[in-house]
Amino acid sequence: MLAAIYCRLSKEDMIPFGHGEKVQESESIQNQKSLLTEYATEHGWNIYEIYCDEDYSGIDSERPAFCRLLEDAEQRKFEIVLCKTQSRFTRDMELVERYIHNRFVLWGIRFIAVVDHVDTEIKGNKKARQINGLINEWYLEDLSENIKAVFRHKRSTGQYIGGFPVYGYQKSQSDKNKLVIDEQAAAVVRRIFALYLAGNGKQQIASLLNAEGIANPTKYKQQKGWNYVNGAQRNHLGLWNKTSVGRILKNQMYIGDLVQGTRKKVNYKSKELVAVPKEDWVIVPNTHEAIIDREVFASVAKLLGEHTKSSGNGKTHLLAGKVRCMDCGSAMLKVSNSSANYARCYLRCKLYATDKSCCSNHSIRLDRLEKEVSDRLKKYIQLYYTPCWGNLLSDTDGEEKHIASLQKQIACLQADVLRHEKALQDLYLDKSAGVIEAEQFAQLNRAYLKDSQRLKSRIFVLAQELDKTKSNTDKTALQGKVLQWLDFDTAPRELINVFIESVEIGKRNLQTNEQNILIHWQI
Structure with missing residues (x-):
């Protein structure tokens, strides 16, 4: 008779040994082969083939x-399947029923697990096999919950547990759970944020990066030699698109906060991942060096929240998302009035465009509005900015020392x-490993968790104090920006976002050609 030998080894079969891992000798592939080969020889069976899976659950x-x-069993290439234990074949009760109790019987194949004394030829052995299957499945379920608990603890303490770091970072060589900046990719991330604040749309940014031959995040990771696969990848050319750019603009990881637990498996048997509600994400602030300033990230987040539309060439206009009709409060949408010799853009009331009975025809040329707003903004800044700001805001030495002290305490x-x-x-x-008893583990575990919670509470209090102290120095940073902003012809998008909440457009007086433009200031 011909016997097929099946051996399997996975991380489930590892035990701690010093600073690394060591395979239990009794579970090693070599041990399984030796045991099963000897068993087949003793029974006078010839070995058809030895099938081995390493590092598979x-x-x-x-x-x-x-x-x-x-596949070979279905083709009746052998009459016996030999395993060391039933769990080597599978720990899934569904597979036990499907193959050992059904298809193997139909195919005329006998299943034997040597150590478990499982043999489908022995009548009355089925219940024992089913009990084994249940025990093996319970083991996996318990193992899954234990692993989840360890992962939850790692996430809550600010340790990165992802297989690959987010674009712009790499894992520290000294600590695989710590992220450090990958300067080459980080430079691209900074540029994406700068381009977006300057008024470029996501698609235009993607086109610029593609034109310069910059590899997208998936291709970049593969170029670094990482075995990274993106299931959503549309092509293998390494091209950027507006989705990949938008994903970077929204990623809180770039301000130094660790964001994990955004997706989870349906259950321990499935590989399918589902999205986790944002309120259940695990976010630990200030765990790694930031690539993007929090102020810049907040400005971009606000722009993204305004759902600004591009001008057709991938570039948003300076006032996108901020202009409204003075009468009905509807958004003013951009439209083009073009001919063979010229092209001109206007902003018109959205409600009037939908139903002319609900509002009147408010419209304004976009270039004239941008010029008017830029002129008013320059006067506004010049009117309210005075050198005395410097005197009021210059005494920050004490605050800087306090910030450094708080940061040192939090780090400790x-x-x-x-x-x-x-x-x-x-x-x-x-x-x-059985070194300590379960009861002793529970006592020590509670003590460690209680102490850890105390430390985290203290960190939270200090972090709040740090944020408050930092906010007191924001005016100094704003002063420096205002000095740079005073010299412009057309206001930059970043400046508009800081100073202007919204702009209202009144109906044009056809006799005087006058039109009311009202600006609501933020500061």
């Missing part, structure tokens, strides 16, 4: 050698939290 139904074994407390996290990991591994 027992719940995975897409193991390469496992799938090949099933975060280091203490990380030490607690490491101690908890070691504790869990000791429990898994």
